[in-house]
Amino acid sequence: MSGAGSALVAAPRRRTYWVFILPAVVTVGAVILFPWAFTLWMSLNEWKLGESRHFVGLANYVRLAGDGRFLESLWHTILYTALSVAAPVFLGLIAALIFNERLPMRGLLRGIFVMPMMATPVAIALVWTMMFNPQLGVLNYLLSLVGIGPQAWVYHPASVIPSLVMVETWQWTPLVMLIVLGGLATVPAEPYESAEIDGATSWQKFRFITLPMIAPFLLLAAMIRTVDALKSFDIIYAITQGGPGTASETINLYLYSVAFAYYDVGYGSAIAVVFFVLIVVLSLVLLHLRQRSKWNEIGDAA
Amino acid sequence: MTARTLLRRIGLFFAVLVIISPALMFFVWMLSLSLKYEIDNGTYPPILIPDRFAWKNYTQILSSNNFLGFFENSVLVTGGATLMALLVGVPAGYGIARMKAHSAAVVVMIARMTPGLSFLIPLFLLFQWLGLMGTLWPQILIHLVVTVPIVIWIMIGYFETTPKELEEAAIIDGATQWQVFRLVALPIAKPGIVVAFILALIFSWNNFVFGIVLATRETRTLPVAVYNMLSFEQVSWGPLAAAALVVTLPVLILTVVAQRQIVAGLTAGAVKGG
Numbered sequence A: 001m002s003g004a005g006s007a008l009v010a011a012p013r014r015r016t017y018w019v020f021i022l023p024a025v026v027t028v029g030a031v032i033l034f035p036w037a038f039t040l041w042m043s044l045n046e047w048k049l050g051e052s053r054h055f056v057g058l059a060n061y062v063r064l065a066g067d068g069r070f071l072e073s074l075w076h077t078i079l080y081t082a083l084s085v086a087a088p089v090f091l092g093l094i095a096a097l098i099f100n101e102r103l104p105m106r107g108l109l110r111g112i113f114v115m116p117m118m119a120t121p122v123a124i125a126l127v128w129t130m131m132f133n134p135q136l137g138v139l140n141y142l143l144s145l146v147g148i149g150p151q152a153w154v155y156h157p158a159s160v161i162p163s164l165v166m167v168e169t170w171q172w173t174p175l176v177m178l179i180v181l182g183g184l185a186t187v188p189a190e191p192y193e194s195a196e197i198d199g200a201t202s203w204q205k206f207r208f209i210t211l212p213m214i215a216p217f218l219l220l221a222a223m224i225r226t227v228d229a230l231k232s233f234d235i236i237y238a239i240t241q242g243g244p245g246t247a248s249e250t251i252n253l254y255l256y257s258v259a260f261a262y263y264d265v266g267y268g269s270a271i272a273v274v275f276f277v278l279i280v281v282l283s284l285v286l287l288h289l290r291q292r293s294k295w296n297e298i299g300d301a302a
Numbered sequence B: 001m002t003a004r005t006l007l008r009r010i011g012l013f014f015a016v017l018v019i020i021s022p023a024l025m026f027f028v029w030m031l032s033l034s035l036k037y038e039i040d041n042g043t044y045p046p047i048l049i050p051d052r053f054a055w056k057n058y059t060q061i062l063s064s065n066n067f068l069g070f071f072e073n074s075v076l077v078t079g080g081a082t083l084m085a086l087l088v089g090v091p092a093g094y095g096i097a098r099m100k101a102h103s104a105a106v107v108v109m110i111a112r113m114t115p116g117l118s119f120l121i122p123l124f125l126l127f128q129w130l131g132l133m134g135t136l137w138p139q140i141l142i143h144l145v146v147t148v149p150i151v152i153w154i155m156i157g158y159f160e161t162t163p164k165e166l167e168e169a170a171i172i173d174g175a176t177q178w179q180v181f182r183l184v185a186l187p188i189a190k191p192g193i194v195v196a197f198i199l200a201l202i203f204s205w206n207n208f209v210f211g212i213v214l215a216t217r218e219t220r221t222l223p224v225a226v227y228n229m230l231s232f233e234q235v236s237w238g239p240l241a242a243a244a245l246v247v248t249l250p251v252l253i254l255t256v257v258a259q260r261q262i263v264a265g266l267t268a269g270a271v272k273g274g
Helices: A002-016 A018-042 A059-065 A068-099 A106-118 A121-132 A138-145 A157-184 A190-197 A202-230 A234-239 A251-260 A265-289 A296-300 B003-034 B056-063 B067-099 B102-113 B117-129 B137-161 B165-172 B177-188 B190-206 B209-214 B222-233 B237-257 B259-269
Strands: none
Touching: A018 A265, A018 B067, A018 B102, A018 B117, A018 B137, A018 B177, A059 A265, A068 A106, A068 A157, A068 A202, A068 A251, A068 B003, A106 A157, A106 B003, A106 B237, A106 B259, A121 A138, A121 A157, A121 A234, A121 B003, A121 B222, A121 B237, A157 A202, A157 A234, A157 B003, A157 B259, A190 A202, A202 A265, A234 A251, A234 B209, A251 A265, A251 B117, A265 B102, A265 B117, B003 B237, B056 B067, B056 B237, B067 B137, B067 B177, B067 B190, B067 B222, B102 B137, B117 B137, B117 B209, B137 B190, B137 B209, B165 B177, B177 B190, B190 B237, B190 B259, B209 B222, B222 B237, B237 B259
């Protein structure tokens, strides 16, 4: 009796939930799915704004494979991304271990630590530009205090990418810290107690208990960093616009130039598609690794 | 307290100081730059606290360059895109969570991961054909690309953890689907909605890339306006730093005040806009 009753209730319920989703389906269709489909179609056409459009099949993709500037930007993107994953993950792990300790004013300190990633990127970029200034910037002054000569920072092709990575690291280490801190909260106390009895050193406890336990969280943080660093735009555009020359031009910046400086929307769309595929492949891996939400944090986090 | 724990406390204190100092020193320096006259910003070695404060940097920024107009644009674009995202995204998160529609969640996730620029080319053309350029509508609509996935993603995660028993009891008592959502599910989800609201607000406010393409002279949002000052209108550091601080101050205040919600939302959804 009760089994039949709940089946009767459950059957229409499944259907009626669509009412809740419908407005979002329309919105997502208009601002997300339509652009995806339209970009794919545009990438098969030769089309500059204000000129006529012809269907050219895969010609834009063939052109991409032989475009030196694109290949150079691909290399910049890989270098930028690799450095912008490694540095924040390493520093974020250390920061998480420190924030995991009992601290007075932990909430306030964590709030300050998190500020760089929430602040408006353009506003930050503007101040970093002033700090990078070779003559009057505060960074060269700070270096002079420890006996290091002035650097060219973002004004030299050899140092521009490491300098931008420094900004990116400053900005996004907090996100890694938060994810790893969430992981540390799940580590039980028992293994440490038995390790204590066995006389393990702090390093051994970290290496053989903590690290394996938080490895999935480190992986998740590394994946998120990878996707975000690949599509980094604001900081690079506002500080160097891809310069000097094209020394810091990543795929995203090249895409911007092609589409909105040269108005070559067909070719730009082909770049967008290739870039999109690259990121989606990585996103699917990320989704696969997604941990269940830690919602109890809202109630009892310090 | 033994000497050993005292030593450990002191060590920890210095470790915390070291890791928060890059953030702290940056914003202190930003404040310092914004409060110095041109002559104090141009000295070497640099000075942190000048003899006299250049409050005029702030009054100059607030009174010139149509700054208040840009502020209004930012409020309308961010406010519009965030409210529309909540209207659409909260019910959607509920529906997706209750139907366990994982494929829908995948679409949202991929949307979150797509670079903003790849939405910009087709929507730019669409807005031109629709004759919307020159109004705020293109920016409000394209900011949905940022806000809708954040809201849906956070709400899916939240509704997955709220108990279903109450809703089932209400249905047995004869409540309609809408009543169950409105009177049972929604009140419980309030903390999640606050998190979604705050994060959508911040990432929309901070967005830059959509504005540089879609904004005309009159429809610039604050991040675009500040960037334009850097390139064309303003070269002195004091007013520039003051403008940068004014733009990001609402976000910084929100970050410190609501840091618990922000931390919870970011660790749950691991979101970032743009």
